[in-house]
Amino acid sequence: xxxxxxxxxxxxxxxxxxxxxxxxxxxxxxxxxxxxxxxxxxxxxxxxxxxxxxxxxxxxxxxxxxxxxxxxxxxxxxxxxxxxxxxxxxxxxxxxxxxxxxxxxxxxxxxxxxxxxxxxxxxxxxxxxxxxxxxxxxxxxxxxxxxxxxxxxxxxxxxxxxxxxxxxxxxxxxxxxxxxxxxxxxxxxxxxxx
Amino acid sequence: xxxxxxxxxxxxxxxxxxxxxxxxxxxxxxxxxxxxxxxxxxxxxxxxxxxxxxxxxxxxxxxxxxxxxxxxxxxxxxxxxxxxxxxxxxxxxxxxxxxxxxxxxxxxxxxxxxxxxxxxxxxxxxxxxxxxxxxxxxxxxxxxxxxxxxxxxxxxxxxxxxxxxxxxxxxxxxxxxxxxxxxxxxxxxxxxxxxxxxxxxxxxxxxxxxxxxxxxxxxxxxxxxxxxxxxxxxxxxxxxxxxxxxxxxxxxxxxxxxxxxxxxxxxxxxxxxxxxxxxxxxxxxxxxxxxxxxxxxxxxxxxxxxxxxxxxxxxxxxxxxxxxxxxxxxxxx
Ligand code: HEM
Ligand code: SF4
Ligand code: SF4
Numbered sequence: 001x002x003x004x005x006x007x008x009x010x011x012x013x014x015x016x017x018x019x020x021x022x023x024x025x026x027x028x029x030x031x032x033x034x035x036x037x038x039x040x041x042x043x044x045x046x047x048x049x050x051x052x053x054x055x056x057x058x059x060x061x062x063x064x065x066x067x068x069x070x071x072x073x074x075x076x077x078x079x080x081x082x083x084x085x086x087x088x089x090x091x092x093x094x095x096x097x098x099x100x101x102x103x104x105x106x107x108x109x110x111x112x113x114x115x116x117x118x119x120x121x122x123x124x125x126x127x128x129x130x131x132x133x134x135x136x137x138x139x140x141x142x143x144x145x146x147x148x149x150x151x152x153x154x155x156x157x158x159x160x161x162x163x164x165x166x167x168x169x170x171x172x173x174x175x176x177x178x179x180x181x182x183x184x185x186x187x188x189x190x191x192x193x194x
Numbered sequence: 195x196x197x198x199x200x201x202x203x204x205x206x207x208x209x210x211x212x213x214x215x216x217x218x219x220x221x222x223x224x225x226x227x228x229x230x231x232x233x234x235x236x237x238x239x240x241x242x243x244x245x246x247x248x249x250x251x252x253x254x255x256x257x258x259x260x261x262x263x264x265x266x267x268x269x270x271x272x273x274x275x276x277x278x279x280x281x282x283x284x285x286x287x288x289x290x291x292x293x294x295x296x297x298x299x300x301x302x303x304x305x306x307x308x309x310x311x312x313x314x315x316x317x318x319x320x321x322x323x324x325x326x327x328x329x330x331x332x333x334x335x336x337x338x339x340x341x342x343x344x345x346x347x348x349x350x351x352x353x354x355x356x357x358x359x360x361x362x363x364x365x366x367x368x369x370x371x372x373x374x375x376x377x378x379x380x381x382x383x384x385x386x387x388x389x390x391x392x393x394x395x396x397x398x399x400x401x402x403x404x405x406x407x408x409x410x411x412x413x414x415x416x417x418x419x420x421x422x423x424x425x426x427x428x429x430x431x432x433x434x435x436x437x438x439x440x441x442x443x444x445x446x447x448x449x450x451x452x453x454x455x456x457x458x459x460x461x462x463x464x465x466x467x468x469x470x471x472x473x474x475x476x477x478x479x480x481x482x483x484x485x486x487x488x489x490x491x492x493x494x495x496x497x498x499x500x501x502x503x504x505x506x507x508x509x510x511x512x513x514x515x516x517x518x519x520x521x522x523x524x525x526x527x
Contacts, residue, residue, distance in 0.1 A: 015261075017261055017262075020261075020262060032264075034262045034264065034267075037260050037261075037262035037264075037267050038260060038261065038262070039258045039259070039260045039267070039268055039269075039270050040258050040259045040260070041258035041259075041270075042258070043258065043259040051270060053270060062275055062276055062279045065279055065283055066278075066279050066282060066283065067354075068349075068350040068351070068353060068354055068370060069353070069354065069358075069363065069366060069367045069370045070354045070358060070363060071363070071367065083363075085364070085367065086363055086364060086367035087367075088367065088370050088371040088374050089374075090350065090374055091454065091463075094265075094460070095275055095278055095460055095463055095464055095467070096275040096276070096278060096279045097275055098271050098272060098273065098275055098276060099270070099271065100265075100266055100267065100269060100272065100460075103264070110452070110453050110454075110455050111453065111454040111455025111456075112378075112454075113454065186270075187270075187271065190271055
């Protein structure tokens with residue numbers, strides 16, 4: 001089975017935020033929650049770089065390790081998904097996650113957290129594939145339809161890559177060779193151990 | 195006699211110093227652990243390559259700009275989360291369970307060996323007031339809140355290990371949801387009770403020479419000596435000061451966790467969580483001892499906190515200086 005990975009090519013990302021918008025629209029993400037975001041460093045300076053980031057679906061995922069109710073599971077594709085029926089909105093996965101991926105719809109007073117929401121790699125949740133419940137809770141399950149994540153699919157500069165980690169790495173390597181630079185596959189040494 | 199006592203005294207001192215040092219050795223280095231950025235080894239630096247500089251910046255969690263607003267959305271990688279995970283799931287959970295189970299085992303062993311500390315003189319039938327209605331109400335409200343907070347809090351820490359095998363993930367999820375809500379709502383109520391307690395019982399808790407003597411006689415728990423004590427003995431004073439320090443830290447760190455609406459950053463929350471967990475474990479462990487001594491450990495001790503009255507014979511045995519004070523007051527009236 002393929003090991004799914006995300007990669008954002010910072011030499012190409014133009015901070016258009018289309019991935020953010022596409023994700024929000026595709027999955028009807030709750031109010032106040034963004035599963036993906038673009039971060040620009042050294043904004044406005046010559047060395048400005050932008051990176052689109054969401055859940056990286058880590059190996060040995062920190063979120064999974066600290067969850068008090070153990071509601072995460074890793075799919076055969078290496079995706080880290082979770083069960084909202086079990087999640088208690090404690091926030092621990094957000095404290096532990098290196099990429100700030102877990103988000104919470106605000107529920108009640110004093111910022112009390114609702115059930116956690118994060119990027120699913122467009123692979124839904126534990127419910128039956130493409131069922132109405134899955135759509136309501138986790139958004140669309142594009143993987144079950146044989147498609148890759150929408151954010152990467154519609155990225156205009158093809159900066160954001162998603163798919164089988166080996167293919168993504170090969171593609172990126174060939175770009176770097178042509179470009180004559182250093183391979184900065186951002187976040188991979190934090191996220192992936194396989 | 196005095197010469198024979200000196201070596202055992204020194205041994206006791208050494209034992210306590212040793213224990214203190216052990217505790218410090220385990221806990222102090224952990225605090226610095228959180229502050230260090232990433233656990234990963236820094237890669238060899240290439241100070242002059244501007245692109246490498248950019249990536250180093252990112253790895254070190256420096257901030258950028260993001261059009262997506264929200265909690266720390268402009269930070270790409272935070273390294274302290276992994277440290278927090280290692281700390282919580284590793285040493286804190288492990289040593290915590292040893293501490294709690296260890297204290298329970300020691301108390302059980304002690305009970306088997308010593309049994310209940312009985313009253314040495316028959317009851318006189320004459321009683322004096324030890325705790326007023328208000329004090330008892332405060333004590334039991336705080337105690338009930340403490341037990342509920344302890345159980346719900348520890349369920350979040352150990353439930354995955356202990357309760358999921360029993361209840362299943364769905365069942366535990368339902369319970370944990372309720373436990374979290376209960377813990378978060380009752381926490382501030384406990385804090386109010388604790389603060390009142392600290393204020394009104396402060397005057398009974400100044401440490402002095404009498405307390406030193408009390409410790410040297412092991413509070414009368416070992417052997418047949420009955421050390422003098424005021425209204426509160428040295429053991430009770432230690433419990434008070436633990437509550438007044440670790441307990442207050444527990445409440446304050448709890449508030450940081452309880453109210454995420456003030457935009458506190460993850461590093462602050464992680465630190466608060468570590469403090470909350472360490473102080474919670476210390477207090478729960480200490481409370482086992484407090485409950486043991488107050489109930490099955492000492493004959494007649496519970497009466498003062500339930501009915502408010504204690505027998506004069508009990509007061510003479512356990513709190514002689516306090517009894518004298520009360521009696522003097524009565525005579526002078
Ligand atoms: C007897 C006193 C208390 C004990 C024994 C206790 C214990 C605990 C424990 C063991 C945890 C779980 C840590 C983990 O899973 O790693 C926890 C979490 C927490 N505690 Fe306490 N606690 C106490 C009092 C308080 C107080 C006074 C407050 C608030 C003012 C508070 C607020 C919290 C919060 C907000 C959490 C995080 C829970 C969540 O959101 O899921 N606690 N506590
Ligand atoms: S990026 Fe965060 S949420 Fe996603 S798997 Fe890794 S630790 Fe979990
Ligand atoms: S917020 Fe939900 S998914 Fe995250 S650690 Fe808590 S219970 Fe688990």
